Amino acid sequence: MSINYLAFFMGLLGSLHCVAMCGPLLLALPSSGKSHSQVIINRIIYQIGRILTYSALGMLIGFISIGAEYKGWQQGLSIVTGGFLLTVGLFTFFSRHSNYAKLIKLQQKLFAPLFKKIGYWLYKPGGNFIAGILNGFLPCGMVYIALATALNTGTTLGGGRFMMLFGLGTLPLMLLTGISGNYIKKIIPFKLSSWLPTLFLIMGVWFILRGSNLDIPYLSPVIYPEGMIDCN
Numbered sequence: 001m002s003i004n005y006l007a008f009f010m011g012l013l014g015s016l017h018c019v020a021m022c023g024p025l026l027l028a029l030p031s032s033g034k035s036h037s038q039v040i041i042n043r044i045i046y047q048i049g050r051i052l053t054y055s056a057l058g059m060l061i062g063f064i065s066i067g068a069e070y071k072g073w074q075q076g077l078s079i080v081t082g083g084f085l086l087t088v089g090l091f092t093f094f095s096r097h098s099n100y101a102k103l104i105k106l107q108q109k110l111f112a113p114l115f116k117k118i119g120y121w122l123y124k125p126g127g128n129f130i131a132g133i134l135n136g137f138l139p140c141g142m143v144y145i146a147l148a149t150a151l152n153t154g155t156t157l158g159g160g161r162f163m164m165l166f167g168l169g170t171l172p173l174m175l176l177t178g179i180s181g182n183y184i185k186k187i188i189p190f191k192l193s194s195w196l197p198t199l200f201l202i203m204g205v206w207f208i209l210r211g212s213n214l215d216i217p218y219l220s221p222v223i224y225p226e227g228m229i230d231c232n
Contacts, residue, residue, distance in 0.1 A: 042128045049129045052133060055163050062162075079207070117134055
């Protein structure tokens with residue numbers, strides 16, 4: 001599977017988690033006093049803003065990965081990224097529920113100003129696009145995993161493309177939820193949030209293997225230092 005397919009299907013499957021976490025925000029999008037077509041257009045504009053933020057973050061991550069590849073740090077960066085994801089996954093698995101709840105509350109407190117800004121722009125004429133852009137900065141485990149994966153692209157445009165495809169993968173379900181409201185939750189079980197720690201662990205192990213130069217095709221390919229010639 002190419003990295004572009006991986007990006008899209010990561011977003012498509014991850015949107016189950018995104019809807020579970022961001023469902024209340026999606027349902028809060030204003031719709032009263034507007035025709036059905038206007039509501040749909042506003043929802044689409046909102047999602048475009050969110051995907052553009054993902055793309056911009058991906059370009060930034062891709063730019064960072066260029067420097068890492070040029071300086072020969074790609075292998076170490078992959079291992080550090082894997083270690084970070086493993087730490088997050090293990091913390092979520094083994095921390096007490098009360099501690100995890102405290103972490104969530106702290107996160108909500110830190111991002112409270114951003115939530116307020118999103119609410120402010122949602123009720124401004126033409127503010128759906130700006131609100132969508134701001135939504136892209138909200139904390140999300142799936143977005144963190146996607147950004148970590150984008151570190152492997154090695155180019156600015158590659159990182160941006162990866163995150164754009166990830167965002168497009170989340171679009172169908174996010175848009176459907178924004179339009180249909182609570183009805184979609186009655187027919188689709190949004191339980192992926194409980195699987196997110198497992199996904200962190202799997203991706204963490206994958207990144208560590210990828211940076212370990214074990215010469216295993218696809219799983220742990222050899223990363224040659226800058227300027228080194230493969231004579232095999």
